Amino acid sequence: MRDINLKDAINAVSDVVQNRPRPLRHVDQIYMKTGDMVMQSEQVARWADGKKLAFIGDGDAISVCVSLLKHRDIFDFGPTEVVVFDFDERIGGAIRRFAEHAGVTTLEAHLYNCIDAFPKDAIGCFDCFYTNPPWGASNAGESVKVFMQRGFEATGFKGEGMIVIADDHTLDWPQHVLAESQRFALSNGHYIQRMQSRMHLYHLDDNPELRSCNLMVKALPGGQPERVTSLPLSSDRLRNFYGSNQPLAIRYIRERKRVDYGKAHDDEYEIEGLENGQ
Numbered sequence: 001m002r003d004i005n006l007k008d009a010i011n012a013v014s015d016v017v018q019n020r021p022r023p024l025r026h027v028d029q030i031y032m033k034t035g036d037m038v039m040q041s042e043q044v045a046r047w048a049d050g051k052k053l054a055f056i057g058d059g060d061a062i063s064v065c066v067s068l069l070k071h072r073d074i075f076d077f078g079p080t081e082v083v084v085f086d087f088d089e090r091i092g093g094a095i096r097r098f099a100e101h102a103g104v105t106t107l108e109a110h111l112y113n114c115i116d117a118f119p120k121d122a123i124g125c126f127d128c129f130y131t132n133p134p135w136g137a138s139n140a141g142e143s144v145k146v147f148m149q150r151g152f153e154a155t156g157f158k159g160e161g162m163i164v165i166a167d168d169h170t171l172d173w174p175q176h177v178l179a180e181s182q183r184f185a186l187s188n189g190h191y192i193q194r195m196q197s198r199m200h201l202y203h204l205d206d207n208p209e210l211r212s213c214n215l216m217v218k219a220l221p222g223g224q225p226e227r228v229t230s231l232p233l234s235s236d237r238l239r240n241f242y243g244s245n246q247p248l249a250i251r252y253i254r255e256r257k258r259v260d261y262g263k264a265h266d267d268e269y270e271i272e273g274l275e276n277g278q
Contacts, residue, residue, distance in 0.1 A: 051127035124156025167213035
């Protein structure tokens with residue numbers, strides 16, 4: 001593999017960031033900082049090289065970065081196909097428009113909420129999955145487990161996964177969530193391949209130093225179910241999904257208007273002209 005042109009990589013990720021929908025904090029859309037996105041995109045592209053990759057949610061738009069960097073030949077490695085499953089129509093629409101605009105043919109997005117059973121025609125169709133879910137501070141990591149479960153279903157319990165979750169050695173809850181996530185992986189026939197600790201920073205006003213890690217899991221050989229079934233979530237798994245007393249109560253986030261590339265929304269500003277044409 002040849003060396004990466006860092007300037008080209010940063011500029012490509014900048015294009016992605018410029019066209020990404022604004023985050024909605026109340027559903028835990030907290031975006032990774034740009035420098036970390038560049039590094040994360042390389043990590044994901046190398047890890048998923050030559051594979052079919054499912055994103056279970058993707059507010060950060062790492063899926064777009066990975067696909068674009070390979071398309072522009074900045075990376076000479078990366079997944080052969082990337083499919084994003086997200087309940088925010090703005091994110092899916094932005095992905096599709098960006099892919100069309102940039103000529104990226106290996107990237108697509110589908111409207112999907114993890115509260116529902118995973119689409120039957122997508123179960124077991126992927127080699128690996130990536131997810132950066134709600135981090136589960138108020139529900140003992142249950143929200144993380146939900147996204148992991150959908151990832152296991154996407155790979156038919158026979159692939160690999162990269163889970164991005166909080167990693168702070170000074171706080172109790174991230175350590176408990178990490179332990180619960182690892183237990184959940186083991187109970188679903190996956191072992192922990194590797195953990196890259198304290199990798200990423202976020203645009204998070206109330207805790208700007210809170211970092212996240214990459215937790216990589218892999219299915220144990222011979223432990224896959226003969227037939228994978230997917231069911232809707234039970235109501236008890238929806239509690240405190242996005243924080244204390246903030247259950248998962250949203251079916252979809254709908255897009256009201258087109259997001260044009262690199263342009264301010266017309267509801268963000270008004271123009272005041274010069275008086276008397278001066």
